[in-house]
Amino acid sequence: MGHLLSKSSFIKGVQCEKQLFLYKYHYDWMDQISESQQAVFNRGTDVGILAQKLFPGGTAVADVPKRSDEAVVKTKELIKSGRKVIYEAAFLYEGILVISDIIVKVGNEWQIYEVKSSTSISETYVLDAAIQYYVVVNSGIRVKDISIIYINNKYIRTGDLNINSLFNIESVKALVEDKQSFIQKETGRLKKILAQNEIPNISIGVQCSDPYQCSFKGYCWKNIPEYSVFDIANLKIEKKFELYNKGYVRLEDIPEDWQLSDSQRLQVNCHINGTTKINKESILTFLETINYPIYFMDFETFMTAVPMFDNSRPYQQIPFQYSLHYLKSKVSELEHYEFLAEAIGDPRKAFISRLLHDTERGGTILVYNKSFEVSRLNEIARDFPEFSEAIIERISRVADLMLPFQKKYFYTPEMRGSYSIKYVLPALVPKMNYDELKIKEGGTASIAFESLYYETDFFKIKEIRENLTAYCKMDTLAMTEVFKKLEEKVK
């Protein structure tokens, strides 16, 4: 039987017809899936399976056949045999295949449920439901309603997971019905695209990242230089394409009178002229707010769609690790303190108890991007009020090392418009970098820690913990070096 379009290829085609064509005929040109993208996919699958419990006792079509045409036949058989709840039901109409996460029979009609691991309904989800509705209805099934099941971000876990509170269910039938003529036209158009012999001639554009990052950017964007107008900080994507479409691709190409903000112009000019900007007075004023002893502090967190612990919510950032470098005075030796939770139960109490103990000696607590650490501390104070008084005291001592770079008191061309420590560090301290580390960024650290909850191999656990410790320690060590550089600049 086979099929031309599926729900996901249709969504790709609506975003960009070239993406659909490449996906269908040049699948191997696709970019490699990153570890964090894979984690998002896995999360979607896990949430989908959990949501089936809202309608227990169903039969999963996908368990039986591997091929889509067999799945369609199996679905028909299950419907005919009088099943009331079917998971992963497959339908085919005019070469378009859709798989519905859950279908439930009510009287002689069916309710369709599409499960999403997000906390709100997007326009794309409605489109996704609309093509399902189109195919299912045209396959001769009477559809009473079609709804999206998504995560309720207000849910706070207490004891066993309450899946009825964890999920929101919202009908999108009216929205979906409004889109039926669009679906019909669009499926016709996309089928014609797939019948062509040539790759559609589409230039890169705003569609490449809207609504999703296209997975063929490696192919289509290969001629864009490594540093280009697309790297100008805080410039709207439409404005970037305005420059690109006029032929201004490198920063050097941008006309001098092109309208940019002061900090964008600084980024462009510093790059072209190879100049560094240092505002000594402002750096000095910033440094005067920092009092020794100084704690250089950094947290690592992880989050799950389904809350794992009591008193936690979907997608809440759960701190599991910190690193602290401590400098008693300008001439003291650097001391190091750290904590990495055991992946058994909720790490937050052990985390905060140790942190409060390690930071009780007074002095400035310096972090990089204050809002992140302070938000996590406030959340712990909310969820564990017994620690709130001490937490509020620690928050009152927090200062942000990011500020001089965010405000461009100090800017070098190597920072490429960014004030992330990952750019600031190599610009200021080129000998220090994350290259040798197994874990190089926070997203990977989160995935690594979460994996410890399921890992049983002792050696694997040991290795992951060592990698996590090395990464977090590097973050605060980097901050001490950056701080030293600032002090040197105003000497």
Ligand code: SF4
């Ligand atoms: S990278 Fe852009 S132009 Fe290329 S296929 Fe994807 S969306 Fe289309």
